[in-house]
Amino acid sequence: MVSGLINENPVIYERKERYDRPARISNDHGVERIDPLEVFDHIRDIKDPEYPYTLEQLNVVSEEAVEVSEERRLVRVKFTPTVDHCSMAxxxxxxLRVKLMRSLPxxxxxxxxxxxxxxxxxxAVNKQLNxxxxxxxxxxNSSLMQMVEDCLAPTYD
Structure with a gap:
C-alpha cells in the first residue's frame, strides 16, 4: 500500500484502443484542422504526478471531455481529478497545457x-490554470517544470 496519498486506491480503467489517424486536413482557408480525438491522443499518455498510471487509466481525461472549435480556434479540455480535494489538480x-502548447498549432x-x-x-484551480x-x-519554476517533464516523458508499454 502506498502511504501519504490522498486517494490510496484509485480506480484504474482500461486504456482505449488507439486508432490509425489520417493526416491532418486543411479547412477552406488552408488552416490545418484538428479534432477532439487528436487532442485526446496527445494527452492520454500523460502520467499522473502521484501514481504510476496515465491520466487516461485514471479517467482524469477522456475523449468526451475534449472540445474543439475551429471557428474560435479554441481547444477546451475538462479534466476530472480522482478525488474532489486533489492537491495535484x-x-x-x-x-495538459504544456503538452498541448507543444503539440498543437x-x-x-x-x-x-x-x-x-x-x-x-x-x-481557484481554473483561475490559476488559465x-x-x-x-x-x-x-x-524549475522544480515544477521538472515534475511536468516527468509526467510528459514517454512511456514504453
Whole structure:
C-alpha cells in the first residue's frame, strides 16, 4: 500500500484502443484542422504526478471531455481529478497545457478546466490554470517544470 496519498486506491480503467489517424486536413482557408480525438491522443499518455498510471487509466481525461472549435480556434479540455480535494489538480492542468502548447498549432487557444463539480476549489484551480501570468510564472519554476517533464516523458508499454 502506498502511504501519504490522498486517494490510496484509485480506480484504474482500461486504456482505449488507439486508432490509425489520417493526416491532418486543411479547412477552406488552408488552416490545418484538428479534432477532439487528436487532442485526446496527445494527452492520454500523460502520467499522473502521484501514481504510476496515465491520466487516461485514471479517467482524469477522456475523449468526451475534449472540445474543439475551429471557428474560435479554441481547444477546451475538462479534466476530472480522482478525488474532489486533489492537491495535484493544478499540476495536472499545467501538464495538459504544456503538452498541448507543444503539440498543437500555435493559433489555437487552449482552455484547461476542472470538470464542473469535481473539485472542492474548482474556481481557484481554473483561475490559476488559465491566467497567463500565473502560467508563465509556473513555467519558470524549475522544480515544477521538472515534475511536468516527468509526467510528459514517454512511456514504453
Amino acid at each position: 493544478t499540476v495536472i492542468g499545467l501538464c 500555435s493559433w489555437y487557444k487552449v482552455d484547461i478546466t476542472v470538470a464542473p463539480g469535481t473539485h472542492a476549489t474548482e474556481d 491566467d497567463k501570468e500565473r502560467v508563465a510564472a509556473a513555467l519558470e
